[in-house]
Amino acid sequence: MTGNLQFDSQGRLRHFLTIDGLSRETIHQIFDIAESFISVGEREIKKVPLLRGKTVVNLFFESSTRTRTTFEIAAKRLSADVINLAVSASSTSKGETLLDTVRNLEAMHTDLFVVRHNQSGTAYLIAEHVPPHVRIINAGDGAHAHPTQAMLDTFTIRRHKGSFEHLKVAIVGDLMHSRVARSLIRALNTLGTSEVRVIAPLTLLPTGHESLGIKAYTDMREGLEGVDVIVMLRLQRERMRGAHIPSEQEYFNLYGLTLDKLACAKPDAIVMHPGPMNRGLEIDSAVADGLQSVILPQVTNGIAVRMAIMSLIMGGSSESGRPA
């Protein structure tokens, strides 16, 4: 899939589809803008007028409460009008029908679509077919990518650790089905993270990770040794076909993050989770609610990062293609 689709002829970000092709400078620029939006979120009036009069449609073919809500809050804090549309994926299994849905929404003068779909590449397909003034954000496509989640995760790491050059980051859990992990590894590599590790049972470990320059561990304690950041992944029960794990109890014993296993990491290591958490399965409540957890700040940071991405791609939109 081409990452170039998300840039215009002058190299400006038009859509936000994937981490692939984003430079380190662009990522840090988004973080810098997000940092300013954090302070907006702490004010009495949490809105800024940047997207006043713009219409944002959250087009979700796959259910998600948290991601949709944070996109909705982000758009509303930018003063956009927001419409949430949950479409059952089965009724639009053919490409034509999907594009028909989009064309109908376009006819209602939508400026930005936030798209989530259980099939990889849906956001690309839509981006290829919309007129130049319409923007697309990928809010998760199948097992392929979840770029805004990767942005909020790395933004959270930057806020807590400063820079990436000396960091060891471990990603733990269901890497096989995780679009979060795929995008996150890209982002961490682009940002120059010194070491990225993945920890999972062999059945949940995709092949080809060596080419991304990452180290794989099946022993969790060994993998957590000396790391600065631990990213726990949700066990994607709904994406699993057949038995990838022997039993939930055994999974928790081997790969659940407990205080005991956390002690293998650096004393100031932070613990992240994209949510929603399976407590007692991939993470113990004592860790999730503990002092090293930054799981709730991740949610707050997610709003600021999504505001930054929306405002960055929507800026200058009247110049690039919209009829005057």
Add this chain to the structure above:
Amino acid sequence: MSDAPDVAQALARMAEQLRPLLDRRPLMIGIHTGGAWVANRLHGLLGLTDPLGTLDISFYRDDFTRIGMNPQVRASHLPVSVEDRHVILVDDVLHTGRTIRAALNEIFDYGRPASVTLAVLVDREGRELPISAQVVGLPMKLASGQHVKLAGPDSLALTLQEAGG
């Protein structure tokens, strides 16, 4: 490092004009980046005790849909509530008035000040909005293609730039 002589004189003039406002316990807010440098000097000259606020108006610009997001955006920082306070809003150069329009809108998203006084280091022609400064350090006559820029923050100095030059 000391400021350029013309800047130092202009700052002194501004401080004199602002002194009568001191019994109202004014709150000073500078606009990023040059306005914040000027405000920082005035804050010291006037011996204000409330901490200085800084404002980045990028999220309130009226040309966002035309030119996009300013990549150098910084967080606004108003450590003290503006509610019912007499605000002195400080900028380096007053030209079209659009920056001040944006700054006023942003201030009102933090609260309702009792009053806002505009203080600028340089007042030049070219207003596009009905906005004027109550306190001026240095009035300047410039051609429409000319721009005046404040360098800082260690030593403040004004430089004149010709458009396209």
